[in-house]
Amino acid sequence: MINQSLVTPEEAAAMILQEERLLLAGDFALLSQLPKGNWIGGTTPFFILYPEHQVTSYDKLFVTRLPDYIVKTTIREYDRSDIQNIYIDAERLGNVFTILILPFGSEVTTTFTLNATYYENFAGRPLAGWVAGRPLDTIMTEPSYAISGVDTQPSAEKAFAMHIELPKTKYAELHTFNPYIQGKGDDITFEQSSMVLTDALINGKKRNFAEYLRETGFNPQMPFVANYSGAMINVVCCGITEKEVYLSAPVFQSVNYRIAEIDPKITEPTLTDEKILFSATCIGNFIQPNICAQYLRKMHGPVVYGEIAYQMLNQTTIYLTVDDIS
Amino acid sequence: MIHTASTIDTIPDSVCEYVILHSKEFSWNFLALKISLTRLNLKIAMMKNRDSAIRDCCAELKTLLKKSVAIPNAQNDISRILEIKP
Numbered sequence: 184m185i186n187q188s189l190v191t192p193e194e195a196a197a198m199i200l201q202e203e204r205l206l207l208a209g210d211f212a213l214l215s216q217l218p219k220g221n222w223i224g225g226t227t228p229f230f231i232l233y234p235e236h237q238v239t240s241y242d243k244l245f246v247t248r249l250p251d252y253i254v255k256t257t258i259r260e261y262d263r264s265d266i267q268n269i270y271i272d273a274e275r276l277g278n279v280f281t282i283l284i285l286p287f288g289s290e291v292t293t294t295f296t297l298n299a300t301y302y303e304n305f306a307g308r309p310l311a312g313w314v315a316g317r318p319l320d321t322i323m324t325e326p327s328y329a330i331s332g333v334d335t336q337p338s339a340e341k342a343f344a345m346h347i348e349l350p351k352t353k354y355a356e357l358h359t360f361n362p363y364i365q366g367k368g369d370d371i372t373f374e375q376s377s378m379v380l381t382d383a384l385i386n387g388k389k390r391n392f393a394e395y396l397r398e399t400g401f402n403p404q405m406p407f408v409a410n411y412s413g414a415m416i417n418v419v420c421c422g423i424t425e426k427e428v429y430l431s432a433p434v435f436q437s438v439n440y441r442i443a444e445i446d447p448k449i450t451e452p453t454l455t456d457e458k459i460l461f462s463a464t465c466i467g468n469f470i471q472p473n474i475c476a477q478y479l480r481k482m483h484g485p486v487v488y489g490e491i492a493y494q495m496l497n498q499t500t501i502y503l504t505v506d507d508i509s
Numbered sequence: 510m511i512h513t514a515s516t517i518d519t520i521p522d523s524v525c526e527y528v529i530l531h532s533k534e535f536s537w538n539f540l541a542l543k544i545s546l547t548r549l550n551l552k553i554a555m556m557k558n559r560d561s562a563i564r565d566c567c568a569e570l571k572t573l574l575k576k577s578v579a580i581p582n583a584q585n586d587i588s589r590i591l592e593i594k595p
Contacts, residue, residue, distance in 0.1 A: 300544070300548045305545070305548070306541040306544060306545050306573060307572070307573065307576050308576070309541075354579040354580050356539075356540075356580050356582065357540050357541070358540060359540060409547075410533060411543050411544050411546075411547040412532035412533055412535075412537055412542070412543040412544075412546040412547050412550075413533070413535075413536060413537050413543050414540055414543035414544060414547075416544075435551065436551070436555070437551055437554055437555070438547070438551065492540060492544075493540070493541060493544055494544065508579045509581070
């Protein structure tokens, strides 16, 4: 494990004052009292941390201390008007990977979620990140925050990114752990990319999607899954009204989705945890004890409301590794 | 490192086109490639000028591979692409 732990706000403040470069996650009251420095953070009280696996804390912060070999970090803030530059910025900064924290429910989050795959230089550099949230009972009614050590002003509207430069001898790579695959049910496609759905093409036949899900006894714990050339990409349903279906990430026009099933060949990632520099796990996996205990033992990090591996993902664990170029 | 940017320049556009249009038939290792291939596949499907879209997408694919040559999983995928004969 690379320098990841739960610490008190006082301990985090001491690290910041010692000019450590930090990625932070925790409760709003703790993050908002930290001093200026080289850090970014976001709100969540939930964490994956060995050996407890599922940790809830309102009095400690989850901290990832960047290793000494990191050459340089650059913190940038983004809003809906300039988030499309994030891959361009990374490219300009050299051999970097980027950690992005977006506040749940913000316009910048929606903009990134809908459009990231169309951004210039998409996937040209590893972009990992997460959507900051709150406890489930207040996630829809109270704001979530991202924050940076540049001005220490929590924001419910701005995203903060840390572009992290590696030495030329190292590379970063993004991975996902997804317990789901496409099930054997109907092929579901959509005529428009959207996060709010009215109609769907079920095996090519157009019909109201909410009615279809009700009629087929859809289990909302199961995401819709698309096969991206071998990468299973989930989209979570977060609400069904009489005629509409609401999603926490978009479905894309012409991509084929199916309702998920648990991957029968699921295995724990084989990487050694020393190489995992950053990880984030969806709250949809966090609330399933078997998944955390069996498969996520090395995935220490915040529990989140959307995880980013190049683009927004759902109900997935993302992790970023750093290794030597051979 | 086996493959370099100049190796990637030798990949014919016909191979890039085949890789994009048949991306699900292969087992890829590199996550960025998996996601990008699907995105490029959709881009070709959506654009009115198919020939122009294919040219653009082949160039994008090569650019991604060049940026990723330091990554072993990308190297493995480049090896696979070099073996493809459409």
